[in-house]
Amino acid sequence: MHPDVSECERCRRCRPLKQGKCRFCTLLLRETEVDVSGIALDGGDQLWFGRELALRKSDRYLSGTGAQGRFKAKERRGRAASRAMRPISPHLVDPEQLELFPTPPRDWGRLNPENEFALTPAAKVLLRDFSDYLRDLGVEPRVGGSASLRTLRVLTAQLGAEAPIREGDVKAIATLGDHYQGRRVVCFLRQRGILKPEPMRDAELIRARRVAASLPTPFAEAVDLWIDVLLGQGTRSNPALTSGTIYSYVQNAHPTLKSWAESGITDLREITKKDVEAAIMDLPSVRRHSVHPPLRSLFRALRRERKIFRDPARSVSLPVAVKLPTPLPSDGVRGILSKVEDVRSQFIVALVAVHALVHDDLPALLLEDLDRSRGQLRVRRRGRLDHVVYLDELTSELATSWLRERYRRWPRTGNPHLLVSRVSAADEAGPRMSTEVTKTVFERVGISARKLRGDRIYDEARHTADPVHLMRLFGLGTTTAMKYITAAHPDKRPDPIRA
Incomplete structure (x- = not known):
């Protein structure tokens, strides 16, 4: 008997x-694993011929590692048959159905990829168009x-392609x-006009409002009003600050306001x-210089909105040490363009250096601000x-090379x-490039x-003592x-008596 017989x-x-x-x-299970021929029986086995007509297959097909063979072909036919038997999703969105109330966000975390629904004819057409869109890119x-194709397939299988798809989904x-x-x-659906965009949310502004809400009620209301003024929404119009600056102001002023509230104010x-001087000098x-401007801005805004009678921070000032620019070592600047290889990086470095x-x-x-025929670049500030x-x-040669590279990589x-x-x-919306790329x-x-940048201006100031030249x-x-003129030419300091 064979030693491994069991x-x-x-x-x-x-x-x-x-x-x-x-x-x-083993052969029988492989034959009936994907039962596209209908040979599997319930409660028993199919009768098979023996001897020369018995089931025979080489070991390389039994192992299941081969990409070809009868079993692999049956598996492919089985997968195609199972896809054809998938039902249509019961969650298809009707484009003519009106919304009675805002629907809550869908919970896509419970999505099971194995239980996909069949695609509608409109969804199949949308997926083909999306494939062509990707090839054009x-x-x-x-x-x-x-x-990206898998994401759109899941969306259209669940919701259909007849109604607009929410950007949040x-x-x-x-x-x-x-x-x-x-x-x-998102870009493809927006281009096709079937995207329902979500409301714009400014993360830094939301964080600023959250910091204001953490303060006691009188202080929270004052900070909320301050944020409105910084956004240009006060009783008198004023240029709005960026959300990053607003969040920085609120974040820096928060510890001082919290300490005043805890002290009984x-x-x-x-x-x-x-109180203002003590709060600043204790830091x-x-x-100190990061807390002083926000406090001045806060009380100035409250005084303008007639919420306080006087501005206690108006006459509070801090000494400022003026740091004169210094040049970079020549060995650090030499060969700076050779440290980056791609055209875009060299163009960026040249614009700054x-x-x-x-x-x-x-x-x-x-x-449109680049005029290569005149060699000019317009900078909007x-x-x-x-x-x-x-x-x-x-820089003109690098600009031309970058335009060629840009058209080659993204022609559409x-x-x-x-x-x-x-x-x-x-992105079809045409946003700015992230500053992380330039960093x-x-x-x-x-x-x-x-x-x-400072080294370039300082080097120019060394060759001229005319500040108007630097300004132009x-x-x-x-x-x-x-x-910069004072740093490059210490003997050109303006006379304090005549100034």
């Missing part, structure tokens, strides 16, 4: 076993676009894992100049006159900005954009231009 756990016959089953049972649907599915993506789906009208020196553009100006540059940059030969993008990334180029460029260079060349203000 009792089969299925047919109970003593045979050589593989994984607890004899050869006949230079993305192969089954490779780079498989995650797309983003919710995209958070389920790395095999789901939603950005290209119930209203900001009780605050005096001595470390590095924190040669023309001293501010780091925040780079994502806002528009395609909020609340100030536009600054015109006259490009040198190197409609983003109006000069600098785009992989994410912003795919990464200067991290590879090893020098921050602020220091590189780099779009500087009077104070900034004089600061």
Whole structure:
């Protein structure tokens, strides 16, 4: 008897076993695992011929590792048959059904990919159009676009393609894992006009409101009114600040307001100049200049809205140490363009190192602002006159090379900005490129954009003592231009008596 002969756990016959089953049972289970031929019986086995007509198959097909063979073909036919038998989703959205009340967010975390529903004819057409859309973007649907295609397939299988799809549902599915993506789906649905966008939410503004709500009621109401004023929504119109600045102001003023509330003060009208001075001077020196401007802004806003009688922080001032700019070492600046390889990074570095553009100006540059025939670049700055940059030969060549690279990589993008990334180029809304992209460029260079810009202005100031020249060349203000002139030419300090 064969040494490995044992009792089969299925047919109970003593045979050589593989994984607890004899050869006949293994073949039989493989034959009836995907029963596309209808040969499996309930409560018994199909009768088979023996000897020469018995089931025979080589071990490489039994192992299940081969990509070809009769069993693999049966598995493919079985999967196709199961997909054809899938029912239509009972959750299809009727486009003519009116909404009685706002529907709550759907819970996509309970989604089971194995229980997918069949696609409607409209959904199949939408998926084909989305595949063509991905190919136009230079993305192969089954490779780079498989995650986006899977997201749209789940949405259309569950909800259909007849009614608009909510942007919140797309983003919710995209958070389920790395095999789901939603950005290209949102852009495609928006382009087709079947996207229901979600309300714009400013995360930093929401955080500022949350910080204000954590204060006692009188203080919370005052801070909420302050935020409205900073947003330009007060009784008198004023330019609105960015949400990041507003959140920074509220966050820096919060500890001081909380300490006043804990000390027994119930209203900001009780605050005096001595209270403001004591609150600021008790802070470390590095924190004083970050708390002083928010407190001045808070009381100025409350005084303008007639919530307090006087501004206790109006006459409170702090000494400011003016730091003169210093040049960078020449060995650190030498060969700076060779530290980055791609054209976009070299163009970004040249705009800062040669023309001293501010780091925040780079994502806002528009395609229409670049005039290559005249060698000019228009820089739009909020609340100030536009600054015109006259490009040198190197920067002009890099700009031309970048436009060619941009058209080669994203020929169908409609983003109006000069600098785009992989994410912003795919968004049909035309957003700005993230500043993280430019930060990464200067991290590879090893020098921050602020220091590189300051070194360029300082180098120009060394060759001229005329502040008007710096103002015209780099779009500087009077104070900034004089600061660089003073640093480069200490003997040119203005006479304090005549000034």
